[in-house]
Amino acid sequence: MYNLYKEYLEYFDLLDNQILLRSRDRKLEEANKKYENLINETKESIIRYSQLKFHEDISSSINTLSKYQIFDLLDHLYDFKEFEELKKHLQNLKILIF
Structure with missing residues (x-):
């Protein structure tokens, strides 16, 4: 009788763990x-x-x-006074544009 009770508890522990894992995975997907x-x-x-500001399209680079x-880039975006500055910053980010 004790073994059956022990198996019963182990089974419910397994079910609890599966439910927790599914819940965690769902929350991770939502956060992503x-x-x-x-x-x-x-x-x-x-x-x-x-x-x-610059009348330039940088969508392909972004x-x-x-x-x-x-x-x-967002942190520095408002610091740029000219498009060439922005272009240089993008190139410093190892982006080849234009």
């Missing part, structure tokens, strides 16, 4: 989707800003940036 949406919105904002490079 939110992060990707944030990155896409950031890209769009940078592109619109450069078009408004799409080649990594997530970290996008946020780095």
Whole structure:
């Protein structure tokens, strides 16, 4: 009888772990989707800003940036006074544009 009870508890522990793992995986997927949406919105904002301020389209260059490079560019975006400065910064990020 004790063995049956022990197996019963082990089975419920296994079920609990599976439920927790599924819940964790779902939360990770949701967080990844939110992060990707944030990155896409950031890209769009940078592109619109450069078009408004410099009248230049940098969308092809932005799409080649990594997530970290996008946020780095966003940190410095308002410091650029001329398009050549922005272009040089992108080239420093190891991006070949134009």
